[in-house]
Amino acid sequence: MEKIILEKLSGETRTAKVGKILIKVGQNIKEGDGLFNAESAKGNFIVKSQYNGTILNVMIEEGQQIKIGESIAEIDGQKADRKFNNGNSTYSFGLAKPKKKDISCDIAIIGGGPGGYVAAIRAAQLGASVVLIEKDKIGGTCLNHGCIPTKSFVKSAHLYDEMQKSELFGINAGQMTLDIKQIVKRKNEVVSNLSDGIKYLLEHWNIQLIEGEAKVSKDIIHIKNNRLDASIQAKNIIIATGSSPARLNIPGASLPVVMTSEDILNLSKIPKSITIIGGGVIGMEFAFILNSFGSKVTVVEYTDNILSNFDEDIIEVVTDECIQRGISLYTKAKVEAISLSEDKEAITTFSQNGETHFLVGETVLMSVGRNANLNSIDLDALGVELNERKNGIKVDEHMATSNTSVYAIGDVTNRIPLAHVASHQGIIAVENCMGKDSSMDYSAIPSAVFVSPELGVVGLCEKEAKQLGIPYQISKFPFSANGKALSQGDTKGFVKILFDDKDYKILGAAVIGPGATDLISNFTNLIQQKIDYRTLSHTVFAHPTTAEAVNEAILGITGEMIHFA
CATH class of the missing domain: 3.30.390.30 (FAD/NAD-linked reductase, C-terminal dimerisation domain)
Structure with missing residues (x-):
């Protein structure tokens, strides 16, 4: 006799309410059969069996709260991944050999960011069988290293700014301090909650999520991880591999004091001073965040203005705010090198108007754009061409590539590198895979x-x-x-x-x-x-x-x- 223990709920959920119980005493069950409906803050889902055998005793009741580690039932049987010999159980606690599996599906999506997972859900809504492949974390850069964690930092910064002005509103808040560890902890909790929600949605739509790096050869996708060695044959493939932070090709770009926009989201302490290379959207967002946190911020921008893609009246408002806050701006400035001082601070060398300048800061944030992840899979094997500038996958208005059964979406196309654009491109690609005639319209992208x-x-x-x-x-x-x-x-x-x-x-x-x-x-x-x-x-x-x-x-x-x- 064995006890079936609740080992996992949807995503990272720890507790849930027991809904309808799907098993009864004397019932024969196998791996994958439903045990009970669970209700949590993430929604409703089915807890499935990892055992084969006959139910001897049901140990849960409808309406009770159950948490991971508690018993669900007693069973005359065995866990699916255990081996038995002549009636004597020999348990294998080491690394099991990855299970070989051939998978056929309508659509395979490589990359689980805001483009990939939205495409997967839309495909499932349209009746497709879907495999979603993600080598890192579901949600991609936007959820884990970009939009969402940055906005969590923005909220902390704005709240701190508001509290500094509280006396104007008749509130005496007293002395306030910042706790960067708590700010990072809250950011991680926000990311975790949203990640749980995506995992629940994938489960709800019966989307098969496979963790691992995709390797392609002709029309077959190969995935291998600790549990699975899969070969996937799909009618259509959607490439959604995203992008990575770029670095200037200058001396010192890889020094430990140089961070990217992903590194800075896991600060252990607030830098007293920071030089931000790049006055675009990401650089200026962090300039204001770190200024609010108390850092001395200096921005070095190569073009004529910060936020150079925007109109002059907008730039003027932001520049005035920088001046009031004490954020130093150097425009028309070219960074030449980064080096270390004797006390391990960062020296940023840049030229401006024919003169050489030096900035000393505790650390450097390099925010000079992102590069499409074009080397993450073998595009030649898929017969997929790059655009004229060779900085993204070439796609048409249907998001189709030069291979008519392969589509590409999101940052890897290098069209408009925004999460909501990637999501909508994913919807367009899927609808075309499923026989609809949908086109991407870029005329009104906020x-x-x-x-x-x-x-x-x-x-x-x-x-x-x-x-x-x-x-x-x-x-x-x-x-x-x-x-x-x-x-x-x-x-x-x-x-x-x-x-x-x-x-x-x-x-x-x-x-x-x-x-x-x-x-x-x-x-x-x-x-x-x-x-x-x-x-x-x-x-x-x-x-x-x-x-x-x-x-x-x-x-x-x-x-x-x-x-x-």
Whole structure:
């Protein structure tokens, strides 16, 4: 007789409520059969048996809370991976030989980031059999090393900033201190919770998740890990292998004092000073985070301005905030080398206007973009071509590659390296795999940047319109004229709309100010659907909200702003 012990729940869940019990005394069960329905914060799922045999006693009741390590039932049988000899059990606790398995499926997806796992779920919704392959952690860079953990840091930074100003709101908070270990711990908990949720969704949709590195030969994908040696034959393959942080090819780029955007998310202490190489989105987000945490921050940017892809009025607001906060900016500056001082601090050498400069900081963050993971699988074996610049996989509007049964999505295509773009590309790719005719539309892709004040843009910006020779007009409403922004003491920034007064269409929009990353979505559908802006004048927005600034900017298109003249 053996006891069936609860060894695992969905993802990293530790406790669950017992729902319907699926076994009874005398029932013969085998590995993979359901034992009971479980309910947790992650949703409902079935706990499955790892044993073969006959149930002797059921030790759980419906409605009870059960946790990992507790007994479910007693069974006359054995665990599926145990070996028995002449009735005497000999247990193998060493590393078992990987089980060879041939798998056939409709769609195999290589990479479990925001492109890959969303594609897998959409494929399952459409009735496909799906295998999802991930060599590291489910959720990819976005969940584990990028968007989500960074925003957890942003929340800590913003909260600390707000508490520093609490006396203005009549609150005396006393002396405050930062605990970087707790900040990192909370970040890890957020990541873990979201990872659990994805694993639950994969289980819910019966998606087979295989952990390991994919090797391809012609139309076969090979995966080998400690438990499985699999050969996968798929009707269609989706490549979603993502990207990795880039490093400048300069002396000292690999010194221990040089971090990437992934390394910095696991800080054990707050650096007293830091030099950030790169004033793009990632570099500037960390500039504000670390400034809030108390670091002396210096940013060195190669182009004419920080956030150089954005319009000048947006750059001006962010630059002014940097000056007020004491963030030092060096633009039109080329980093030449990184070296160590006698006391092991980082010396960053850069040239600007023909002169050589030196910056000393406790550490360096290299934030100079990302490179597509093109070497993670053998593209030649799949017959997949690169784009003209050889920096991404070549795809068409259906996300198909030069091999019509292979698709590519996300950063590995080097189109627009944003998580939500990868997710939608995954949906487009899957729908085409399943016989639909879906195309990727890049005309209204919103972008969110979590600097201070935060900003969001969608559609055309002024720089693009000028480059393309597209005529436009502007309507702009400042947050200093918005009631909620004033009551929050957060009045920097504006809502700006680019519009065509001939066709009555909104061409693009930018929001910089309180809640900008959420407010920008108000414009996405208006631009994508080419809505006639004259039909929007009677749309009612709640008061008092920052969204009223969106309404005022729309009214301003026809010269009808109410609260600004």
